[in-house]
Amino acid sequence: MSVAAIGADGHDGVDQLYVETRELRLQGFLLFLVSDCVLFSSFIFAYLYLRNSGQGWPPPGIQRLDVGFAAWNSVVLFGSGATMHYALENFKHGNFIRYMWFLLATIVLGAGFLGGQAYEYNHLIFGEHVTWWGSGIFGASFFTLTGMHGMHVFFGVCYLTVLVLQSAAGVYTKGKYFGITAGTLYWHFVDVIWVVLFSIFYLI
Amino acid sequence: MAVAAVPAGGIAGHIHPEPQGFVRRYVFSLDHKIIGIQYIITAFVFMVLAGLLAEVIRTQLLNANGGFVAPDTYNEVYSVHGSAMVWLVIIPVLTGGFGNLVFPLQIGARDVAFPWLNMLSFWIFPVAGLMLFSSFLMGAPTAGWMEYPPVSLQGAAGTSMWAAAIFLVGVSSTMTGINFVVTILKMRAPGMTFTRMPLFVWGQFATAPLLMIATTALAAALAALFIERQFGVPFFDPTKGGSPVMWQHMFWFYSHPAVYIMILPAFGIISEVLPTFSRKPIFGYKLIAFSSMAIALAGFMVWAHHMFTSGLAPFLQIPFMIITFVIGVPTGIKIFSWTATLWRGKIHYTTAMLFAIGFVGLFTLGGITGIFLAAIPFDLHVHGTYFIVGHIHYVLVGGSLMGVFAGMYYWFPKMSGRLLNETLGKLHFWLFFIGFNGTFIPMHWLGMLGMPREVATYDPQFTFWNRFESFSSYLMTFAILIFFVNVLWSIRNGKRSGPNPWGARTLEWQIPSPPNYYNFKHIPTIYGLPYDFSQPLPYKGLEEELTDSPPPVAAGAH
Ligand code: HEM
Ligand SMILES: [Cu+2]
Numbered sequence: 001m002s003v004a005a006i007g008a009d010g011h012d013g014v015d016q017l018y019v020e021t022r023e024l025r026l027q028g029f030l031l032f033l034v035s036d037c038v039l040f041s042s043f044i045f046a047y048l049y050l051r052n053s054g055q056g057w058p059p060p061g062i063q064r065l066d067v068g069f070a071a072w073n074s075v076v077l078f079g080s081g082a083t084m085h086y087a088l089e090n091f092k093h094g095n096f097i098r099y100m101w102f103l104l105a106t107i108v109l110g111a112g113f114l115g116g117q118a119y120e121y122n123h124l125i126f127g128e129h130v131t132w133w134g135s136g137i138f139g140a141s142f143f144t145l146t147g148m149h150g151m152h153v154f155f156g157v158c159y160l161t162v163l164v165l166q167s168a169a170g171v172y173t174k175g176k177y178f179g180i181t182a183g184t185l186y187w188h189f190v191d192v193i194w195v196v197l198f199s200i201f202y203l204i
Numbered sequence: 205m206a207v208a209a210v211p212a213g214g215i216a217g218h219i220h221p222e223p224q225g226f227v228r229r230y231v232f233s234l235d236h237k238i239i240g241i242q243y244i245i246t247a248f249v250f251m252v253l254a255g256l257l258a259e260v261i262r263t264q265l266l267n268a269n270g271g272f273v274a275p276d277t278y279n280e281v282y283s284v285h286g287s288a289m290v291w292l293v294i295i296p297v298l299t300g301g302f303g304n305l306v307f308p309l310q311i312g313a314r315d316v317a318f319p320w321l322n323m324l325s326f327w328i329f330p331v332a333g334l335m336l337f338s339s340f341l342m343g344a345p346t347a348g349w350m351e352y353p354p355v356s357l358q359g360a361a362g363t364s365m366w367a368a369a370i371f372l373v374g375v376s377s378t379m380t381g382i383n384f385v386v387t388i389l390k391m392r393a394p395g396m397t398f399t400r401m402p403l404f405v406w407g408q409f410a411t412a413p414l415l416m417i418a419t420t421a422l423a424a425a426l427a428a429l430f431i432e433r434q435f436g437v438p439f440f441d442p443t444k445g446g447s448p449v450m451w452q453h454m455f456w457f458y459s460h461p462a463v464y465i466m467i468l469p470a471f472g473i474i475s476e477v478l479p480t481f482s483r484k485p486i487f488g489y490k491l492i493a494f495s496s497m498a499i500a501l502a503g504f505m506v507w508a509h510h511m512f513t514s515g516l517a518p519f520l521q522i523p524f525m526i527i528t529f530v531i532g533v534p535t536g537i538k539i540f541s542w543t544a545t546l547w548r549g550k551i552h553y554t555t556a557m558l559f560a561i562g563f564v565g566l567f568t569l570g571g572i573t574g575i576f577l578a579a580i581p582f583d584l585h586v587h588g589t590y591f592i593v594g595h596i597h598y599v600l601v602g603g604s605l606m607g608v609f610a611g612m613y614y615w616f617p618k619m620s621g622r623l624l625n626e627t628l629g630k631l632h633f634w635l636f637f638i639g640f641n642g643t644f645i646p647m648h649w650l651g652m653l654g655m656p657r658e659v660a661t662y663d664p665q666f667t668f669w670n671r672f673e674s675f676s677s678y679l680m681t682f683a684i685l686i687f688f689v690n691v692l693w694s695i696r697n698g699k700r701s702g703p704n705p706w707g708a709r710t711l712e713w714q715i716p717s718p719p720n721y722y723n724f725k726h727i728p729t730i731y732g733l734p735y736d737f738s739q740p741l742p743y744k745g746l747e748e749e750l751t752d753s754p755p756p757v758a759a760g761a762h
Contacts, residue, residue: 024317024386030358031382035420042454046439049450057444133436137445141436144428 007084022178029182040193043148044200048139054137062138063128066120073116074198077153080109081191084160088184091177096167103164106187110157117150142201149197152190159183170189223720232327234319235721239326240305241619245298245614246330248688254288257281259681262643262674268664278660280347280362284336285596286349289368290466291373292333294604299415300326302611302623303408305385305619309470310402311488312393312730314723315385332372336625348658350455353440353448357433367430373755374419374426376436377465379594380417385406393711393731402710402734403492407472410496414468414503416459422458425451450516466600467567468496471538474560477610478542480708481557482549487733488541497533502531504644510585520579528578539568559610562637566602570595573648591651591727595643609636609687617705618689621717622698628690635683642676689715703750707741710734714746725749739755 051057058064087102121143124130132143163183166172172180223229234241260281264272273281279648288729308316316322343360345351356363369483390408392401401409428439429451438444440451486492508516508524551557573595577583586592609632616624646669651657655666662670704713727759728746732739742750 024390027386027390028318028321028382031385031416035378035382035416038417039424042421042457043428045277046424046428046450046454046477049453050439050445050447053447053450133438137438140439140446144431144437 002086012167014092025178026181030043031186036189037193038147040148040196043141043145044196047145048138050141057138059136059138062130062135065142066123066204069116069120070198070202074110074194075118076116077113077194080106080113081188083109084184086188088180091172091180092173092174098165100164100167102168107157107160107164110153110160110187114150114153117146118132137153144198146201149190149193152193156183156187156190159186217552224648232323232510233331234320234323234753236304236308236316236322237321237619237723238718240301240303242326243284243296243301243329246326246333246456247293247301248585250292250333251297251684254285254293255681255684257285257288259677261285262677264660265662265670266661266674268667268670270661273491273660275660276346276518280340280344280657282658283345283348283351283366284339287345287370288333288336289600290462291370292329293343294466294600294608295377295462296373297608298466299377299384299408299411300329302404302469302615303380303384303411303609306611306712307405307408308387308391308591309618309719309723310405310734311388311391312711312728313387313725314727316383317391318383321379321383324725325383325492327378328376329504332369332376333557334428335365338408339363339369347498349454350459351429352455353429353446353451354442356429357441358450364430364433366688367426368435371423371426371430372373374423377415377419378423381412381419383417383418386468388412393727393730397730399490399729400733401493403475403486403489404469404472404710406493406496407475410500411465411468412464414500416685418458418465419460421494422462425454425458428454431615442566449511452511452514453507454660456510457504460507461500461503461512461599463599464499465474466604467607468500470563470604470611470643473611473614474542474563476546476566476708476710477556477560478613479735479737480706481552481554481560482546483552483737485548485733485737487544487547488537489733489735490627491537492541493631495537498534499531502527506531508580509583510643512580513587525578525580529575531577532575539571548562554613555614555624555626556610556613556706557631558630558633559606559613562633563603563606563610566598566606566640569602570598570602570711573598584725586651588656589651590647590655590657593657594644594647594651597640601644609633612687612691614706616694618712618717618719620698621701622694622699623705624694624698625690628686628693631687632683633688635679635686638682639676639678639680643673643680646673663704704741708740709736714741714743715749 056181083102083105087099089108090099091098091100127134130139130142132139160183163179166179223233229235230238235243260273261278264270264278264281266272270278304316304322308314339345340360340450342362345356345366346359347355347363351363388401388405404437431437432441434444438446440446442448448567475486475492505522506528508520509528512521512525546561551583573591576594577586577592613624613629618624650666650669653666655662675750701717703716705717706713711728711730713718714728725748728749
């Protein structure tokens with residue numbers, strides 16, 4: 001390998017940072033989302049596989065899921081995606097107050113979605129006696145996937161709450177706000193997963 | 205201070221001071237070189253444990269009716285042996301171990317992209333390993349390393365422990381994968397374009413996405429198995445509507461790419477050792493690099509060749525057969541390129557080189573039996589027999605493990621500043637080579653005659669060859685013992701190696717052995733190809749790396 005000229009004389013060389021830069025973190029975070037997506041995809045594959053290997057869906061003795069309520073709940077979640085988008089945009093443009101309001105709105109909507117999901121679970125479990133372990137592959141796939149997604153929303157809400165506190169304490173500045181970007185990306189990711197889950201559980 | 209001027213547009217050098225104190229330096233270290241060595245040592249410890257289990261297997265099979273251990277124990281032993289060798293030895297030593305140790309040096313980086321994540325990846329690994337071995341205390345898994353349901357649903361509590369342990373190793377692998385992808389994409393020295401990267405880096409670059417993607421798919425399968433076992437949530441149990449074949453899909457969707465996780469880094473090692481000791485640029489650099497990527501990609505499309513007997517529809521089986529055949533092509537390209545590298549080379553028969561040449565031969569045999577297995581009619585005949593055991597050991601021991609040994613003899617001086625003893629090394633190689641072939645060649649015909657794998661006894665007509673295998677395997681174990689003696693002896697008494705004992709051309713050899721904490725005083729700029737043996741050493745412009753002056757900028761701690 002021909003190697004030459006080193007930074008010493010101010011030639012071509014560029015010393016790298018030892019510390020993790022924003023660019024590195026962003027790429028690492030995106031790759032994390034990719035692998036998280038594979039996790040969901042595997043379970044989604046499992047669900048479709050099981051669904052196709054049985055006789056009909058929903059399996060005998062189980063009601064179809066209620067699309068109406070879930071649709072409203074989805075609207076709540078997608079709304080939170082929009083508010084999160086505006087939160088980031090406002091931060092970038094220096095409108096700190098509006099950023100905080102949009103962030104808070106996102107948290108409220110996210111929590112609202114979780115509330116809706118709790119209501120739906122409650123109805124399924126106690127109203128229709130569909131449980132995770134006792135209702136065959138229907139319960140297994142529905143509760144595992146939506147539960148996993150719900151956990152993601154829950155962690156997201158926690159994270160955004162931390163963001164609010166950090167922002168109030170002035171942790172993020174105009175040039176240094178990776179935490180907010182990551183939160184936004186994560187939130188959109190969770191939204192996209194929900195689009196898929198909603199289609200395969202409620203629509204088809 | 206040596207450096208003041210920073211090139212326009214560049215970023216000021218910023219090196220954390222070297223941590224003081226044993227714990228920060230050697231235990232919870234952030235330094236990729238130390239972490240690499242930690243991985244290697246830990247993996248070798250697990251290799252001893254898993255190797256002992258292997259000898260329990262071979263001792264049991266000395267006699268047709270077994271008798272060394274109870275049949276149930278035998279099941280536990282081979283299941284943990286396989287799992288440990290795959291997830292606690294070969295994968296960690298090749299990715300976390302040699303990957304961490306070598307490739308940041310080869311691309312001219314000061315560390316990996318996320319040192320802290322790297323440390324975390326490492327520390328999960330021994331914990332997961334101990335969990336796996338602790339499953340013996342609660343009834344270890346008994347369904348082999350693939351843990352097919354329904355047997356794995358019925359196993360004792362240790363099976364859940366197994367799932368949790370492998371899940372954790374998977375988390376560690378995924379983080380390593382993310383770390384390596386970002387490092388290779390973003391932290392190459394100026395001038396280190398993709399087509400100037402040493403082939404070991406290419407090997408890691410092809411492996412890292414597999415670690416990231418395939419491993420997560422396995423995590424889903426393991427989580428489902430764990431949930432089903434612990435909470436009775438049906439995924440795989442057919443009496444509740446689940447499907448055991450789905451486990452096979454999920455498992456092999458990971459585990460076929462995983463076989464490439466275990467071989468691509470070893471390909472990388474071989475591609476460093478062969479040109480260095482033939483004193484020739486590697487033949488077909490681009491072919492080798494791109495065929496690694498092709499293999500990694502196509503590796504996701506062939507998983508069902510492990511399931512030809514699982515009742516898939518024929519119209520699905522045929523494409524899987526064809527794509528598997530096709531994967532043989534890039535593999536063959538590599539074998540031809542390595543052979544052509546040797547052709548008319550000025551060959552130095554060092555121990556590392558012996559292992560590399562041994563690799564080319566033995567791996568080729570394993571690849572050929574792989575192509576046999578891809579042919580459905582043949583596979584229907586030998587699936588579930590010792591033929592498979594022969595195939596996997598030719599690729600994993602004759603391939604991956606020989607690669608690990610080649611890497612150890614090659615890079616040990618970089619780790620320790622001392623050479624491994626060559627006499628002991630050659631003894632190690634020859635005994636290992638003979639023992640290995642004696643152990644695994646007969647498995648091919650035993651398999652074709654119908655001796656099933658994973659059974660504690662066998663038909664007495666197979667006694668002769670089984671004894672032959674067992675005694676050969678003792679020889680192999682003895683050879684590995686020699687290797688450990690060699691390592692322990694050479695750490696203190698080995699010949700001092702100096703920075704570049706092999707006259708190698710890649711970057712890691714142009715700096716002291718062991719390298720300074722900060723790797724490079726100045727990040728070098730690269731102008732040429734990695735195997736340019738016509739260039740005189742040391743490289744112009746790199747001499748200063750070898751002197752004792754302090755690093756250019758030592759920024760304050762934070
Ligand atoms: C040319 C390349 C290869 C081909 C065509 C090939 C093909 C196959 C096929 C068809 C099987 C399934 C046999 C059966 O269970 O009936 C198999 C099993 C296996 N192969 Fe390969 N293989 C190749 C290379 C490798 C490599 C490089 C590795 C690992 C480093 C590997 C590791 C394994 C393992 C671990 C199994 C068996 C798993 C088990 O059932 O326990 N193979 N191979
Ligand atoms: Cu395979």
